Amino acid sequence: MKCGCSNKQLTDEQKKILQALSACAGPCTSKDMATATGLDTKIVSAGITDLKKQGYIDSPVRCKCGITAAGLAALNS
DSSP: OOOSOTTSOOOHHHHHHHHHHHHSSSOBOHHHHHHHHTOOHHHHHHHHHHHHHTTSEEEEETTEEEEOHHHHHHHHO
């Protein structure tokens, strides 16, 4: 279910999270993303929640996230 906020502009933190996910060979944990971005784990967790609602990331494996095609497009726009 999408919230309809896909037109919302990405924050710097959300961009960093998407960049970290796009650089991962596979699904990453929030701890991996926090380490890669230098962001606090709470900020990463909040960013993951927002990005999931927008359809930019998914959770193909429990407790791990991957970037979607929409996430790649948003990152490259």
